[in-house]
Amino acid sequence: MKKMIAVVAVLAAVLFAGQAFAHFGMLIPDTDATSQDKRTVEMVLSFSHPFEGVGMELEKPAEFFVVVDGQNKTDLLPTLKETKVMDHLAWKTSYQVKRPGLYAFVFDPVPYKEDAENNYIRHITKVVVDGYGEGEEWNQPLGLKTEIVPLTRPFGNYAGNVFQGVVMLDGKPAPYTRVEVEFYNKDGKRTAPDERMVTQEVIADGNGVFTFVCPWKGWWGFAGLNADAQPYEGRELELGAVIWVEMK
């Protein structure tokens, strides 16, 4: 009996640990490009474990906006409607792309209190949509607190392509940042042979540049993780620079 309790305790600890890391802000559109036949982008915002399909509550974000061609910022917060992702509170919206250009959507959450790690988590989450084939200046920073600036065009990619980006923090490349990578296992068909393989991990180089090959089609999330210099509510604040990219 004692042995069984010990085994259960170890299992619980392993499962709990597995869920404790690898949370991702998720901002998933139903397309990475608009066309004459597809003018509206449906988007879902959540805070989840994308591979395992385990959700967390995402309270209404502090900010949600679109930046068109790196310049015109429009607040989209009032357009958000409640929905559920992985059985937890999430948000959705529908956005009509009226003219050609580069559309970068960003949400900045209210920091999430994570008791398992005794910290707060703020994943500033971005996705880029190519408006009518005119999404050009896709490697310009938006000036976020932290962000991944793509070095691979963040749309129209093949599965098997490399994704490369620069992790920026406070407007500067953040050397040797740990980047967690996860596949959005939407239909649950992918299984990891091993708990460690749910989340993949790379480290940026001395210029904040990281590289990852995406082996399958689908949406891939990249989270460059740093601790904020300022604690939040007395705890460490994990700052995540997150970007989602679709491989086809």
Ligand SMILES: [Cu+2]
């Ligand atoms: Cu989590």
